[in-house]
Amino acid sequence: MPELPEVEVSRQGLLSCLSQQSIIGAVVRTPRLRHEIPAGIDARLAGLRVEAILRRGKYLLLDCQSTCGGGWLLLHLGMSGSLRLVSLATPAQQHDHFDLVFAHTVLRLRDPRRFGALLWHEGCGVEKHPALAHLGIEPLSEDFNGDWLHAATRRRRVPIKPLLMDGRLVVGIGNIYAAESLHQAGVSPLRSSDRISRLRYRVLVDAIRATLEAAIAAGGSSVRDYVHSDGGAGCFQLSCRVYGRAGEPCLTCARPIRVIRQAGRSTFYCPSCQR
Known part of the structure; x- marks a missing residue:
């Protein structure tokens, strides 16, 4: 699933091409994705003109003259979605469900599993949209720090890894990035959230921030369908130290990487390095 780094890479790629561009029209090829279009x-x-492209969690937010009678277009890539900039003459394929047409290019949403979303918010105040109102803190924001995370987990008697992936607490930390951050911080994914010290949370927050920033710099992770807006693939998954490496030696201590199931997801970790 495209997570925060992949969505941020998409945002950056689209921003330079679409900012201040006028929308000629749109083509809708399906009545619904995760929700009705x-x-x-x-x-x-x-x-309308695209005045800005923002990100909130895993949502891309296109400001379509929201302060001048327009609104916000909200896009979510779901499990398998991607956004591509293609030429006006490029024919649509089977899973190409939506086009945003500009004078010289088309922003095309492809979503084979149809778990993505395309929503509209009229006027300003997009943060109040029901899809966004419940979202947690942004992990790359200044407000996200070890003291905040320590305080937020005092009564959370659940393993730390599933909690990091709970978008109501922190947005956009997917399976790969949670596993890699915990390994970098030396924290076991099995450790109860309320049994982690303030100091270790400060180390973990630094690891989360470093992991996400490295993933953005690498263009995200392409493990299934995700590609950049120009069709290129991300390569962060090639540098993973634990994710996808079950049975292989830990790059720190050479002990075998272990894989377990947590909340329906595979968790990769080193039982020797992570306590």
């Missing part, structure tokens, strides 16, 4: 969205978007 708003009726009349093609007509609503036509003639």
Whole structure:
């Protein structure tokens, strides 16, 4: 699933191409993805200008003149979605469900599993949209620090890894990035969240930030369908120290990497380095 780094890479790639560009129209090829696509969205978007492209968690937010009678287009890539900039003449394929058409290019949403979302928020105040209102803190923000995470977990008697992936607490830390951050911080994914000290949380927050920033610099992780807006692939997964390496030697201590199931997801860790 595209997580925070992949969505941020998509945002950065689209920003230089689409900022201040006027929308000629839109093409909707399916009535719904995860949710129903708003009726009349093609007509609503036509003639508006993209003034900014922001990210909230795993949502891309396109400001379509929200302060001048427009609104916000919210895009979520779901499990298998991607956004591509293609030429006006590029024919749509089977899983290409939505086009945002500009004078010289098309922003195309491809989503084979249809778990993504395309939503509209009229006017300003997009943070109040139901899809965004419940989201937790941004892990790359200044407010996300070890003291905050320590305080937020005092009554959370659950393993730390599933908690880091709970978007109601912290947004965008997917399976790969949670595993890699915990290994870098030396924290076991099995450790109860309320049994981690303030000092260790400070180390963990630094590891999370470093892992996410490294992933963004590497173009994200391409393990299934995710590609950049220009069709290129991310390569962070090639540098993983624990994720996907079950049975292989830990790059720190040479002990075998172990894999278990937590909350329905595979968890990779080193039982020797992570306590």
